[in-house]
């Protein structure tokens with residue numbers, strides 16, 4: 643510990659990705675309270691109770707994961723930053739994770755009764771497979787001896803574990819239902835896309851500095867961890883989706899996103915599924931929401947900076 647304290651200087655950037663990410667995240671800032679979710683109440687009443695149950699409970703699961711990111715995730719990553727600007731970016735991400743976690747409550751208070759809301763939170767605080775993934779990630783976040791494993795856990799959560807839940811609003815969006823709920827989810831997804839690629843990029847810097855043996859060890863651990871999470875995710879998906887018959891489609895979607903998570907970390911995909919395997923209605927929901935979904939797609943290939951797309955009217959269409 644030195645005797646001086648260093649002021650952050652944004653005119654002397656060590657890593658241009660920090661600055662580009664800060665600009666991207668602040669440009670796409672949003673708040674749940676600006677989306678008129680109450681316009682979806684007519685659509686909501688057309689859903690039968692099984693489908694309403696799925697919507698409520700996948701959002702309960704997503705609330706838990708965004709709570710984990712806002713309370714533990716970013717605080718844990720902040721212990722291992724390379725630059726002061728990275729700390730600033732993580733501060734931004736942490737606040738947005740709180741916005742994400744809160745936005746599900748905005749949806750619940752519009753669509754669900756107080757008793758239903760209580761039941762959803764009781765479920766998400768106790769459901770076996772949901773708790774298993776949350777606690778597995780939380781424990782890695784608190785293992786300060788393994789900073790690169792924290793980043794793997796973070797990217798697996800951001801780019802993989804959220805997607806069993808994201809499937810439902812994207813599916814409804816593709817069927818012209820719950821458009822305002824979907825708008826919130828698309829804004830969350832747009833954020834998670836940047837978060838996953840940014841943390842993945844920071845992971846790759848550290849990974850590339852390891853020796854061959856350490857890289858191999860971490861690589862093997864990462865794939866074992868992915869298999870473990872996927873096995874748990876299969877059970878979670880059956881539990882949530884069997885009643886509406888969407889399980890197989892959701893599993894395809896999450897395998898596709900598991901590959902994206904591994905690619906964010908600079909690793910090879912694990913599953914055979916590609917974008918073409920996924921229900922096109924759901925894929926369409928992703929692509930329309932996130933014109934900048936692949937903003938950092940070049941980061942994994944030699945850390946080239948992606949081109950920032952100009953904001954268009956589309957970015958503000960519901961505001």
Ligand SMILES: [Fe+2]
Pocket residue numbers: 708711738739742743830834
């Ligand atoms: Fe989030």
Ligand SMILES: [Fe+2]
Pocket residue numbers: 711739800833834837838
């Ligand atoms: Fe995130």
